[in-house]
Amino acid sequence: MGVETFFVISGFLITGILLDNRSDTARSSILKQFYIRRFLRIFPLFYAAILVGLLLQADSMGETWCWHVSYLSNIYFYLFGWHGSLSHFWSLAVEEQFYLFWPLLMVFLPGRFLPVAILLSMLAAPLYAMDMNTFHPGIPGGSTASILMPSCMGALGMGAWLAWAMRNGMPMRSIKRWLLCLGLLGVGIWYGGGCPALIKPFNRLAEDCLLGWMVFSAAEGMGGVPGWFLSCAPLNYLGKISYGLYIIHNFAAPLCRNTILLVGKPAWLVAMYKVETLQILMFITVTVGLASLSWYFFEKPINDLKHRFPYPGNLKSSDPQPE
Numbered sequence: 389m390g391v392e393t394f395f396v397i398s399g400f401l402i403t404g405i406l407l408d409n410r411s412d413t414a415r416s417s418i419l420k421q422f423y424i425r426r427f428l429r430i431f432p433l434f435y436a437a438i439l440v441g442l443l444l445q446a447d448s449m450g451e452t453w454c455w456h457v458s459y460l461s462n463i464y465f466y467l468f469g470w471h472g473s474l475s476h477f478w479s480l481a482v483e484e485q486f487y488l489f490w491p492l493l494m495v496f497l498p499g500r501f502l503p504v505a506i507l508l509s510m511l512a513a514p515l516y517a518m519d520m521n522t523f524h525p526g527i528p529g530g531s532t533a534s535i536l537m538p539s540c541m542g543a544l545g546m547g548a549w550l551a552w553a554m555r556n557g558m559p560m561r562s563i564k565r566w567l568l569c570l571g572l573l574g575v576g577i578w579y580g581g582g583c584p585a586l587i588k589p590f591n592r593l594a595e596d597c598l599l600g601w602m603v604f605s606a607a608e609g610m611g612g613v614p615g616w617f618l619s620c621a622p623l624n625y626l627g628k629i630s631y632g633l634y635i636i637h638n639f640a641a642p643l644c645r646n647t648i649l650l651v652g653k654p655a656w657l658v659a660m661y662k663v664e665t666l667q668i669l670m671f672i673t674v675t676v677g678l679a680s681l682s683w684y685f686f687e688k689p690i691n692d693l694k695h696r697f698p699y700p701g702n703l704k705s706s707d708p709q710p711e
Contacts, residue, residue: 389595391479392543396599398483399547400607403506405699406494407555414700415495422491424697429631432690433682434480437635446639447472459484462535469530476638478535485537486544494548503552510545510596513538514589521589534592542593546600554604564601571598632679632687637671640678644670 409418438456441449448471455464461477493505520533533539553563574594606618617623626633644667
């Protein structure tokens with residue numbers, strides 16, 4: 389659900405950036421700036437992690453690196469199954485595949501066709517997943533078509549549609565109510581046992597309706613406890629370093645586990661703490677610590693170069709941190 393939430397946020401922010409900067413006279417410039425800025429934010433840390441993984445021989449990096457560097461991790465996992473510490477790269481592969489075609493649609497497609505294209509992409513997602521799972525299934529016990537990019541367009545398209553609706557005078561209060569009602573109805577029917585497993589992808593679309601309601605509510609601004617929680621300093625700091633958290637966390641988990649095994653679970657340690665609790669505390673400390681170092685000494689200096697590549701008109705935009 390965390391990854392699915394990020395897809396909705398990503399579709400919302402990326403589409404908003406493209407729509408805000410869309411103009412007849414600067415379309416090629418928009419794409420150029422967009423891809424340069426995405427490159428500066430995503431590529432350096434990702435390829436650095438792959439290089440370190442190759443040097444340390446992490447999991448099957450030596451045999452599968454070519455899939456990862458070309459952002460085809462999700463296709464590899466669908467065809468051949470998961471690979472431990474590398475498995476989280478599937479969602480970044482989905483993002484990069486989304487970046488290849490979505491900006492072209494949002495920038496060059498005539499404005500009257502944009503809502504139709506967005507809605508069709510959302511509705512096609514569960515149909516694509518159903519077809520792939522039925523007629524082209526992955527390996528037994530492996531991943532399903534849910535990790536393939538077209539299957540994720542329900543969430544990405546939901547965010548995109550909200551971004552378009554906000555900018556085109558749609559009745560957002562009514563849309564929020566419909567999203568909440570449809571989401572609760574669909575999820576309730578599914579978890580109530582009223583739907584066959586074949587149409588499970590449509591349950592994902594119902595979840596996307598709920599997440600769309602949540603993301604847009606947050607974008608409008610929440611009050612009370614939810615608003616305080618979303619704006620509190622620790623959570624915002626984690627958001628700042630979230631790309632590092634994403635890249636590092638799956639490597640930090642086995643590192644912590646192996647460290648505990650290396651010391652042999654001494655009696656004093658077992659007496660003071662449950663080993664599982666200690667492993668969780670170590671995992672949080674190592675992941676946040678390494679992500680912080682990555683942000684301040686590696687990512688931020690590169691990310692600051694984006695100021696040299698403003699969008700046409702120097703419109704303010706928000707860049708999502710890839711999950």
